[in-house]
Amino acid sequence: MTKHITVILLGSALLFSQGLYSAPLPGWLQQVVEQKRQQPEQMLALLQQHQADLPGLPEPVQAQWYAEQAALFAALGRHQEQQQAAEQGLALLGELQSLSKVELLYTLGFAREMQADDTSALQHYEQGIALATLLDDEKLILLGQINQAAVFSNRSQNQQALALLKDTYQRAQRLDDTEVLAEANAELGLLYASLAYEKDGIPLLQTALTLYEQLGWQKNQITVLFNLARTYGFLEQYELSLQHYNKMLQKSQQSQDKVNLYHAYLGLAITSSQSNSGDAALSYIAKAEEYLPQLQSKAHIATHYYEKALIYQKLKQSSLAMQQLILSEQSLNNDGVEDDSPIRLGIMYLKAELQAEQGQFDRAYRQLHDFVLLFQNVRNKENELAIEQMRLNFDHEQQQQRNRLLVQDNELKALRLNQAERERQVQLLWLGILGCSTLILLILLLWQLTRHKAKNRSVAGNASEQTG
Numbered sequence: 001m002t003k004h005i006t007v008i009l010l011g012s013a014l015l016f017s018q019g020l021y022s023a024p025l026p027g028w029l030q031q032v033v034e035q036k037r038q039q040p041e042q043m044l045a046l047l048q049q050h051q052a053d054l055p056g057l058p059e060p061v062q063a064q065w066y067a068e069q070a071a072l073f074a075a076l077g078r079h080q081e082q083q084q085a086a087e088q089g090l091a092l093l094g095e096l097q098s099l100s101k102v103e104l105l106y107t108l109g110f111a112r113e114m115q116a117d118d119t120s121a122l123q124h125y126e127q128g129i130a131l132a133t134l135l136d137d138e139k140l141i142l143l144g145q146i147n148q149a150a151v152f153s154n155r156s157q158n159q160q161a162l163a164l165l166k167d168t169y170q171r172a173q174r175l176d177d178t179e180v181l182a183e184a185n186a187e188l189g190l191l192y193a194s195l196a197y198e199k200d201g202i203p204l205l206q207t208a209l210t211l212y213e214q215l216g217w218q219k220n221q222i223t224v225l226f227n228l229a230r231t232y233g234f235l236e237q238y239e240l241s242l243q244h245y246n247k248m249l250q251k252s253q254q255s256q257d258k259v260n261l262y263h264a265y266l267g268l269a270i271t272s273s274q275s276n277s278g279d280a281a282l283s284y285i286a287k288a289e290e291y292l293p294q295l296q297s298k299a300h301i302a303t304h305y306y307e308k309a310l311i312y313q314k315l316k317q318s319s320l321a322m323q324q325l326i327l328s329e330q331s332l333n334n335d336g337v338e339d340d341s342p343i344r345l346g347i348m349y350l351k352a353e354l355q356a357e358q359g360q361f362d363r364a365y366r367q368l369h370d371f372v373l374l375f376q377n378v379r380n381k382e383n384e385l386a387i388e389q390m391r392l393n394f395d396h397e398q399q400q401q402r403n404r405l406l407v408q409d410n411e412l413k414a415l416r417l418n419q420a421e422r423e424r425q426v427q428l429l430w431l432g433i434l435g436c437s438t439l440i441l442l443i444l445l446l447w448q449l450t451r452h453k454a455k456n457r458s459v460a461g462n463a464s465e466q467t468g
Contacts, residue, residue, distance in 0.1 A: 025061060026053070032068050037217040040075040041256070047072065063092040064100050070107040074114075075219050077259035079297055083111035102128045102140050106147055113151060114297040116332075122151045142168050142180050146187050153191055156342055161191055182211035186224055193231040201231055222251050222260045229267050238275040245271060262291035266307060273311045281311045302331040302343055309350060318357045325351055345371065 025033065028050055032043045047069055054062050066089030073082035086108035093101050109124030125147045132140035145168045152161035165188045172184040189204030205228050212220040229244035249264040251257075269284035285308050295301055305328035312321035329347050348371040355364035 036072055040072050044072040059092050063089040067100050067103045074110055079111045079114040102132045116299040118151050118154050138175055139180055142172055146183050182208050190227050198231050198235050218255050222248050226263055233271050238271055241271045258291050258294045262288050273314050278315045302328045318354050322354050
């Protein structure tokens with residue numbers, strides 16, 4: 001349970017289009033488009049310097065301004081502001097169908113995903129994919145599918161996520177676009193790691209890191225370093241895990257990235273706890289809390305208290321662990337996170353363990369009972385979705401079979417028509433032969449009659465001569 005929650009929540013990449021626009025952009029906005037992934041803080045400052053220029057720009061360009069602002073807020077972990085910017089951009093575009101609108105839908109979906117609203121996030125991703133399909137932009141379609149797969153992973157719909165990512169990965173290889181390949185490798189590697197296929201996930205994550213280094217995308221490099229560090233932690237290769245967290249920490253310090261400084265310290269705390277370095281774990285988690293106010297992701301804040309509870313539990317400090325768990329639960333309740341979310345399941349299970357450790361066996365039993373019921377409900381939903389997918393596949397196969405039967409029926413009808421035509425032609429042929437034969441016989445008959453008459457006349461003539 002711990003493994004799934006921490007990896008999936010922190011691993012969602014910032015998946016937006018990379019400057020595919022039809023309207024001409026001012027030079028400063030084009031610079032933001034080209035460098036937003038390499039220098040997000042500087043590009044956000046540049047963007048805001050030109051905010052006063054917005055009223056004089058065409059509405060589609062204004063919408064693009066908001067799209068860039070939303071993407072930059074996403075890179076900086078400012079998801080509430082990201083959502084506001086995306087909504088403003090979409091309002092400007094209205095019914096206009098454009099690549100910018102696809103980007104805005106993806107950024108809005110990501111903002112909702114980071115605020116633990118997976119249902120809304122999925123709706124926005126699906127709308128973006130549908131529009132990208134309408135506009136026939138393969139790159140944007142694939143980026144949308146990666147976003148969509150991340151939500152499936154958040155919901156523990158791992159088979160759907162895996163099938164979608166495998167398809168995306170194969171199509172990304174055919175497209176041969178470095179940006180899409182980097183994103184596909186990063187997300188597929190993360191999913192493999194979360195499904196306990198760490199040895200399959202690590203090469204994909206390392207490939208993603210190499211591609212991000214080629215692109216110069218610092219934030220994405222930091223994210224992949226985090227996921228590699230966690231994956232090595234799952235394999236109990238703690239030295240490698242700590243090495244990657246320290247690399248992540250250095251990159252975050254160089255770029256003054258406070259959000260990822262938090263995640264680096266949190267990762268160091270978790271790995272130190274796993275390697276039985278309790279004092280180091282508490283020191284790192286305290287350092288992480290200095291940057292906790294920087295987080296706007298509801299899921300991350302709840303996860304922080306959950307991870308701290310795990311550290312205290314390992315130190316046999318059940319009361320302190322329970323306090324952190326209550327904070328985590330309150331964070332989820334205040335933010336309206338879905339009742340069957342993976343993190344809520346994790347909290348329920350850990351609470352049952354802590355209650356049992358404190359001798360509260362009745363409460364632990366009831367808590368575990370509620371956990372089992374909710375877990376079964378999640379599985380039932382997954383089964384219902386799987387059954388619905390099977391039904392759709394069956395309906396599709398039935399339609400295909402009906403189409404095949406219709407084709408065969410049409411072919412049979414055509415064959416029968418051809419056969420009837422051939423029979424008609426044969427009948428005409430025989431009628432022609434019969435007609436010709438009749439004509440020949442008639443001619444022969446007439447010839448015989450003519451010959452017979454001539455013979456009779458000749459005999460009559462001879463007879464007259466003999467009589468005379």
